[in-house]
Structure formats: structure tokens, C-alpha cells
Amino acid sequence: MRTQGSDxxxxxxxxxRAEGKCSRHKGxxxxxxxxxxxxxxxxxxxxxxRGQIPKATRMAIQEALEEENSKDTPSFGxxxxxEIHRSCTEAGxxxxxxxxxxxxxxxxxxxxxxxxxxxxxxxxxxxGCCQLGRGEEGNSFNRAKxxxxxxxxxxxxxxxxxxxxxxxxxxxxxxSSSQKWVGExxxxxxxxxxxxxxxxxxxxxxxxxxAQGLLTIFIKIKAHQGxxxxxxxxxxxxxxxxxxxx
Numbered sequence: 001m002r003t004q005g006s007d008x009x010x011x012x013x014x015x016x017r018a019e020g021k022c023s024r025h026k027g028x029x030x031x032x033x034x035x036x037x038x039x040x041x042x043x044x045x046x047x048x049x050r051g052q053i054p055k056a057t058r059m060a061i062q063e064a065l066e067e068e069n070s071k072d073t074p075s076f077g078x079x080x081x082x083e084i085h086r087s088c089t090e091a092g093x094x095x096x097x098x099x100x101x102x103x104x105x106x107x108x109x110x111x112x113x114x115x116x117x118x119x120x121x122x123x124x125x126x127x128g129c130c131q132l133g134r135g136e137e138g139n140s141f142n143r144a145k146x147x148x149x150x151x152x153x154x155x156x157x158x159x160x161x162x163x164x165x166x167x168x169x170x171x172x173x174x175x176s177s178s179q180k181w182v183g184e185x186x187x188x189x190x191x192x193x194x195x196x197x198x199x200x201x202x203x204x205x206x207x208x209x210x211a212q213g214l215l216t217i218f219i220k221i222k223a224h225q226g227x228x229x230x231x232x233x234x235x236x237x238x239x240x241x242x243x244x245x246x
Contacts, residue, residue: 012046012047012048012049012051013046013047013049014044014045014046014047015045015046015047015053015058015061016044016045016058016061016062016065017042017043017044017045017065018042018043018062018065018066019042019043023036023037023039023043024036024037024072025037028224029224029225029226033224034071034224034231034234035070035071036069036070036071036072043065045061045065071234071235071238073235074228074231074232074235075228076125076228076232085226086227086228089225089226089227089228090221090222090225090227091105091168091221091227091229091230092227094219094221096122096166096168096219096229097122099164099166100164101123101163101164101165101166101215102121102122102123102124102156102159102161102163102164102165102166103121103122103123103165103166103168103229104119104120104121104122104152104155104156104165104166104167104168105119105120105122105168105227105229105230105232105233106118106119106145106148106149106151106152106167106168106169106233107119107148107170107223107230107233107234107236107237108141108144108145108147108148108171108237109144109234109237109238109240109241110141110144110241111241114131114241115131115132115143115144115147115240115241116129116130116131116132116144116237116238116239116240116241116242116243117129117130117131117132117144117147117148117151117237117240118130118148118151118233118234118235118236118237118238118239118240119148119151119152119155119233119236120229120232120233120236121152121155122229127232127233127235127236127239128151128152128155128236129151129236129237129239129240129243129245130147130151130240130243130245130246131240131241131242131243131244131245131246132144132147132240132246133246140194140195141171141173142171142173142174142177142195143194143195143198145169145171145173145174146174146177146195146198146199146202147198148169148233148237149167149169149174149178149202149218150198150201150202150205152165152167153167153202153205153206153209153216154201154205156209157205157208162212162214163214164214164215164216164217165214165215165216165217166217166219167216167217167218167219168219168221168229168230168233169218169219169220169221170220170221170222170223170230171220172220174218175218175220177195177199178199178202178218181199181203181206
């Protein structure tokens with residue numbers, strides 16, 4: 001457990017210490033802050049005086065404390081507590097971790113006018129990303145969300161496996177803009193749509209899946225609530241800003 005304080009402890013001794021960004025902001029799950037906090041006090045890890053920790057574990061803890069990334073690395077282990085945690089997240093309560101098909105968690109990133117899109121594929125524990133062009137025309141939040149949805153749908157086409165898919169997004173705007181292309185009796189138009197270049201590709205990819213009898217489900221979930229799939233998609237989106245794939 002990470003704690004902060006002085007050396008005056010009666011029942012323990014510290015095994016690692018570091019300055020800087022070592023933990024999340026207090027109450028981060030309420031405000032959606034996924035960046036690590038900078039503390040004025042030195043962060044230390046304490047254990048009981050009778051406790052024993054292998055040297056390799058100590059080194060791993062020290063390296064974690066000295067990590068310079070602005071965000072921590074989400075854990076996706078198989079320990080009992082980790083599985084319990086995942087089952088209690090929004091995705092877990094929706095039964096998404098037991099979905100028999102493919103699950104894509106998607107996210108976007110925007111920094112200094114450069115947009116990135118990234119996804120994490122749950123059943124294969126891998127991700128993908130790209131940079132979004134036309135950023136000079138405006139860093140549209142919805143454009144980035146459309147971009148990563150298109151990226152994930154293109155990935156399913158490359159895999160050529162006949163699986164139903166769930167695409168998780170934290171954007172209600174993306175679902176709203178996509179809704180008009182679903183169902184009968186509607187006559188939507190790409191004219192005037194600032195992101196028509198991406199939406200056109202999405203509609204075509206969805207039509208191909210429908211023609212093959214493949215189910216595609218879009219689900220809105222909350223961002224930065226500690227769900228590993230959403231957090232890993234966020235990290236891939238950050239990588240997308242540096243990607244040569246545009």
C-alpha cells in the first residue's frame with residue numbers, strides 16, 4: 001500500500017520512497033481525473049517489521065514510484081481481487097466481460113491541437129491507435145470519437161472472424177450522431193456533416209457487417225471510473241497522437 005508520512009512509525013519500516021507523481025488525485029473517480037497527482041510530501045511504502053518482501057518486488061515497487069508518466073498503467077491481472085474489481089465496474093455489471101464476441105473499448109485524446117484515437121480489444125488483450133487528420137480545422141470531440149469507432153470497425157474487418165462485437169464509448173455525442181443512420185423511415189444526409197469523411201466509412205463498414213449477419217452493439221459508459229478496458233483505451237489514444245498512421 002502506498003502511504004505518505006515521516007520516518008516515525010512504531011510498527012513498521014519503509015521499503016521504498018520517491019518524490020513526484022505516485023498516486024491519483026483524491027476523489028479522482030468522482031471528477032474523472034485520471035492523471036497522477038504531484039504531492040509535496042515524499043511518498044513511502046511501509047511494511048510490518050516482521051514482514052519480508054523479495055528484492056525483485058522491492059525493485060518493482062521502487063520503479064513504480066519513480067514512474068514519470070502522467071498516468072498510471074491499468075492492471076489487468078487474474079488475481080481474485082482484480083477480477084472482483086472488474087466485475088463491479090460499469091462494464092462488469094453490464095456483463096461485458098462475459099460477452100461471447102469481441103469487445104472494443106474506445107477513447108480519444110487531444111493535446112495542443114493534435115488528436116489521437118485508440119482502442120483496446122478485450123478478448124485479445126491488445127490495442128491499436130492512429131492520429132486524426134484535419135486537426136487544423138478544429139479539434140472536434142465528436143470527430144475523434146467517430147475516428148476511433150471507424151478504427152475499431154476496420155480492425156474487425158481485417159480479422160475476418162464472424163463475431164458479434166460490442167463497441168464501448170464514453171461519448172453520448174457519438175451515439176447520437178450515429179443513431180440517425182439506424183432504422184427505417186429516415187432520410188439522413190452527409191451534406192453539411194463536418195465529419196462526413198469518417199461517418200461515410202463507418203456506415204459502409206456497418207452495412208457490410210449487417211450483410212454478413214453480424215451483430216454490432218454500441219454502448220455508452222462513463223469515462224475514468226477505474227474500468228481497466230476504458231483506461232487502457234485511453235492510454236492507446238494518447239499513443240495515437242504520436243502515431244504515423246493518420
